Structures are given as C-alpha cells and as structure tokens.
Amino acid sequence: MSAPGLNRAVNICCIGAGYVGGPTMAMIASQCPQHRVTVVDVDQGRIDAWNRGPLPIFEPGLEELVAGCRGRNLFFTTQVDAAIRAAEIIFLAVNTPTKSFGVGAGRAADLQYLESCARRIGAVAEGRKIVVEKSTVPVRTAAAVQAILAAHAGRASFEVLSNPEFLAEGSAVADLRQPDRVLIGSERTASGEAAAEVLASVYAGWVPRDRILTTNLWSSELSKLAANAFLAQRISSINAISALCEATGADVQEIAHAVGRDARIGSRFLQASVGFGGSCFQKDILNLVYLCQHFGLPEVAAYWQQVVALNDYQKQRFARRLVEALFGTAANKRIAVLGFAFKKDTNDTRETPAIAVCRDLLVERAQLAIYDPRVSAGRIEADLAPWLDLGGHIEVCKDPYAAAAQAHAVAVLTEWDEFRSLDLERVYAGMLKPAVLFDGRNVIDLAAARRLGFQLHAIGRAVPEPRLGGATR
Numbered sequence: 001m002s003a004p005g006l007n008r009a010v011n012i013c014c015i016g017a018g019y020v021g022g023p024t025m026a027m028i029a030s031q032c033p034q035h036r037v038t039v040v041d042v043d044q045g046r047i048d049a050w051n052r053g054p055l056p057i058f059e060p061g062l063e064e065l066v067a068g069c070r071g072r073n074l075f076f077t078t079q080v081d082a083a084i085r086a087a088e089i090i091f092l093a094v095n096t097p098t099k100s101f102g103v104g105a106g107r108a109a110d111l112q113y114l115e116s117c118a119r120r121i122g123a124v125a126e127g128r129k130i131v132v133e134k135s136t137v138p139v140r141t142a143a144a145v146q147a148i149l150a151a152h153a154g155r156a157s158f159e160v161l162s163n164p165e166f167l168a169e170g171s172a173v174a175d176l177r178q179p180d181r182v183l184i185g186s187e188r189t190a191s192g193e194a195a196a197e198v199l200a201s202v203y204a205g206w207v208p209r210d211r212i213l214t215t216n217l218w219s220s221e222l223s224k225l226a227a228n229a230f231l232a233q234r235i236s237s238i239n240a241i242s243a244l245c246e247a248t249g250a251d252v253q254e255i256a257h258a259v260g261r262d263a264r265i266g267s268r269f270l271q272a273s274v275g276f277g278g279s280c281f282q283k284d285i286l287n288l289v290y291l292c293q294h295f296g297l298p299e300v301a302a303y304w305q306q307v308v309a310l311n312d313y314q315k316q317r318f319a320r321r322l323v324e325a326l327f328g329t330a331a332n333k334r335i336a337v338l339g340f341a342f343k344k345d346t347n348d349t350r351e352t353p354a355i356a357v358c359r360d361l362l363v364e365r366a367q368l369a370i371y372d373p374r375v376s377a378g379r380i381e382a383d384l385a386p387w388l389d390l391g392g393h394i395e396v397c398k399d400p401y402a403a404a405a406q407a408h409a410v411a412v413l414t415e416w417d418e419f420r421s422l423d424l425e426r427v428y429a430g431m432l433k434p435a436v437l438f439d440g441r442n443v444i445d446l447a448a449a450r451r452l453g454f455q456l457h458a459i460g461r462a463v464p465e466p467r468l469g470g471a472t473r
C-alpha cells in the first residue's frame with residue numbers, strides 16, 4: 001500500500017520539455033492533482049506542440065495522460081523565470097549529450113545546458129528552493145550545480161537533490177506509473193534530508209514507500225550510470241555470443257532462453273540485436289569510462305569501454321554482412337531499411353543503430369529506401385545528412401512495401417510490431433532476385449521467409465540457404 005503523499009500543495013517547475021521532463025511531469029500532475037506542475041523550455045515550437053498537439057514525442061499512453069491534466073495542474077510555457085520564481089521544487093531535465101569538442105570530447109557529458117539552467121535559477125530565485133537533477137549527469141555534478149547556486153545564495157537558499165530517471169522510452173508511461181524504484185540522493189545534512197523528504201512525499205502520492213530509496217548524492221548519481229552500464233553490458237554480452245553462433249551453427253535465441261532460465265541471470269535484456277541505441281546507454285558508459293580515467297583507474301575504464309566497442313562492432317558487422325550478401329557491392333543498389341528508431345514504440349533516433357548501418361551503406365553508395373512508422377522524414381534526412389554527398393541516396397517511404405519494391409535487399413533495424421506481421425509474400429514479389437532479407441532484430445518468421453525463397457540472414461541464428469529455385473530444405 002502506498003503511504004499518502006504530501007497533503008499541502010507544492011508548486012513544481014521542470015526545466016526541459018523533452019523525453020524525460022514531459023512524461024515525468026505529466027505523471028506527477030496526473031497522480032497528484034493537488035500539486036501545480038509547470039514545464040518550461042526555451043524551444044517555443046516544442047512548448048506549442050505540448051500545448052496544442054501533436055505532442056513532440058511519441059510514447060504509448062502519453063497523449064491521454066497529458067490530456068487528462070493539461071490546463072488543470074499541468075502547464076507548458078516558455079516563461080522560464082516566472083516558473084522558477086513560483087516553484088518550491090525545480091527539476092532539471094535538460095539534455096546532457098556527450099561532449100563533441102574540447103577536453104573529454106567523445107566521452108564526457110556536455111553540461112552546458114545544465115549549467116546555464118543553474119545560472120538562471122541562481123539569478124532569479126528567491127526564498128527556499130529544492131533543485132532536483134533529473135537529467136543523467138556524471139558523478140559530482142551536484143557539486144557544480146551547488147557551487148553555481150551558492151554564488152547567488154544571497155536572495156535564496158538551495159538544496160540540490162539527485163533523482164535520476166529510470167524510464168525507458170516506449171514504456172515511459174508504464175515505467176513512471178509503476179517504477180521499480182525511485183532514487184533520491186541528498187546531502188547527509190538535516191536540511192538535505194528534509195528536502196529529500198519533501199520530494200519523497202511527492203512520489204509517495206502513488207509510489208509505495210518501500211520503493212523510494214534515499215542515498216547520498218554521489219551514490220544516486222553513480223547508480224544511474226551503473227544501472228545503464230549493467231543493462232548495456234548484457235546486450236553486448238549476448239551480441240558477442242551472436243557472432244559466435246553465426247560461426248558455429250548455434251542459435252542465439254535458444255541460448256538466451258537457456259541462459260535466461262537461470263534465475264540468477266534472468267531473461268530480460270538478452271535479445272541479440274543489430275546493437276543497442278538510445279540517448280542513455282552509450283553516453284552513460286562513456287561517462288563512466290571518463291570518470292574511471294579521471295580517478296586513475298585505467299583497467300576499469302577499459303572494461304566498460306569494451307561494452308561500447310562491442311556494440312560498434314555489432315553495428316559494423318551487420319552492414320558488412322549485408323554488403324557481402326550483395327556480392328561485395330551495394331553501389332547503386334536499392335536497399336530497403338525497415339525501422340529507423342532506436343527501438344520500437346518511440347520516435348527517438350538518438351544513437352540508433354540505424355544511423356550507423358545506413359552510414360556504412362551510404363559510404364558504399366547504396367540507394368536507401370527507408371520506412372519507419374513514427375520517425376519523420378525530416379528527422380531521418382537530418383540524421384543521415386553528413387553522408388549524403390558520397391554518391392549514395394535516400395528516399396523515405398510511406399510503407400514497407402513501397403520501400404521494398406525493386407530492392408535488392410531488405411534490412412529490418414527496429415523491432416516494430418508491424419514487422420512481425422509483414423506480408424512477406426508481397427515483400428518478396430516486389431523485390432529484385434535474389435531477394436536478400438536481413439533481420440537485425442530477430443522478428444521475422446524465418447521458416448515462412450525461407451519457404452518463399454528469400455536469402456536470409458539474422459542475428460546469431462543459423463539460417464540455411466534456400467535451394468536453387470527457392471525450395472525449402
């Protein structure tokens with residue numbers, strides 16, 4: 001049973017109306033009608049989309065959640081200063097991408113957005129404020145936020161908390177409604193623990209108390225990186241085994257099933273794939289690597305770096321196998337790419353393996369026909385823009401059959417449910433022959449595809465070639 005949350009109304013502000021801020025605040029507003037929640041962003045277009053729709057991000061169940069409380073106790077605005085002034089709790093949910101320049105480029109997190117928020121809060125806040133790090137940050141970022149806020153502490157006093165998000169895209173609403181745990185890190189001082197209690201009481205509005213964990217600030221920050229590193233490591237482990245399966249005739253799905261039945265290991269996150277993507281895994285591991293190097297732990301850094309290296313290998317391997325199947329050249333060949341998002345049920349393409357695979361194919365001067373049910377053509381074009389003047393070409397298609405028409409090969413890169421029920425006969429009929437099918441997500445019915453005459457390739461699964469003439473064997 002959940003303990004009751006705070007009875008008094010709390011004014012909450014969240015800076016950053018993205019994949020994290022939007023859904024998280026919608027859940028708080030929906031579960032706690034007594035609190036007033038204002039989400040602010042510098043991006044007017046994004047705020048307009050939250051207010052008028054279609055929502056800027058796709059998440060199953062999000063539209064209903066937002067519609068239920070927007071205008072009641074959930075507001076979206078670009079009036080950052082006013083929202084900061086009015087709030088008792090201020091969440092920081094801005095983006096913290098991997099640094100692309102300067103010291104730590106390619107590994108360290110770029111904290112410029114977070115820092116500029118902290119400066120803004122310091123400049124305009126008055127009274128007592130609880131500032132909550134929601135964005136994933138390197139360990140000890142809270143110290144930097146505190147230092148910036150302290151420089152302005154004349155008119156306001158601040159407590160900084162760490163409250164990492166553990167939601168996965170595509171299941172964000174369900175994850176937020178029934179989280180495995182909520183983690184709140186604070187300074188181990190009376191005022192720090194009091195601030196943590198205020199935040200815990202907000203979550204207690206719908207989360208059972210025994211799932212709300214409190215730790216010191218640094219444990220909370222590091223737990224987030226550690227959890228993502230462990231999850232990503234499982235995927236790289238099973239992907240490493242997938243390469244061995246292809247070499248030996250073992251089947252990675254059978255192995256995942258057998259290994260996952262060991263209760264100590266468990267069955268989740270053992271799906272071999274073309275590689276993991278998303279805004280968190282790679283970024284967080286690289287962050288961890290950077291941290292280890294900083295603290296003089298090169299062996300530990302190398303250990304985690306390998307999880308990312310294996311993921312890069314898995315993506316490259318996929319494109320390489322595809323080119324090999326096309327007799328060593330993809331130049332001017334139409335290749336249908338089914339799925340561009342980094343996983344199903346999201347329109348997010350950050351670090352999606354599809355970008356790496358498409359890049360490698362564009363370098364080979366392939367003609368890509370790309371279909372994704374949720375990712376916009378503009379997004380796909382922007383993501384692939386750096387490789388468009390190398391002689392390759394892309395076309396964004398409105399359905400999988402249009403993409404596959406006249407294609408030499410089809411590559412499934414995202415596990416969208418609709419690809420499980422693809423009309424394979426129709427796909428095959430429209431393709432040039434031999435028709436090559438690469439399943440990067442193990443969602444295709446291989447037996448049915450084999451009967452139709454496809455030349456099949458999957459991740460970690462032994463797929464016999466069809467006999468000449470397309471017969472089964």
Ligand code: UDX
Nearest residue numbers: 165166167168169269270271273276277278280342343
């Ligand atoms: C992840 C964490 O799960 C979440 O707790 C954290 O807060 C943010 O990072 P997310 O990036 O949204 O969430 O997606 P997740 O479901 O973890 O998948 C990440 C990537 O791994 C996807 O590309 C997915 O397709 C891939 N994956 C996942 C596999 O390849 N195999 C699996 O078995 C599971």
Ligand code: ADP
Nearest residue numbers: 016017018019020021041042043094095113117
């Ligand atoms: P995440 O997945 O971490 O939520 P997003 O990129 O989806 O990342 O969202 C982060 C949001 O933060 C963006 O909409 C961006 O415009 C916003 N943002 C970044 N810096 C600031 C700032 N200083 N003030 C307000 N909003 C900001």
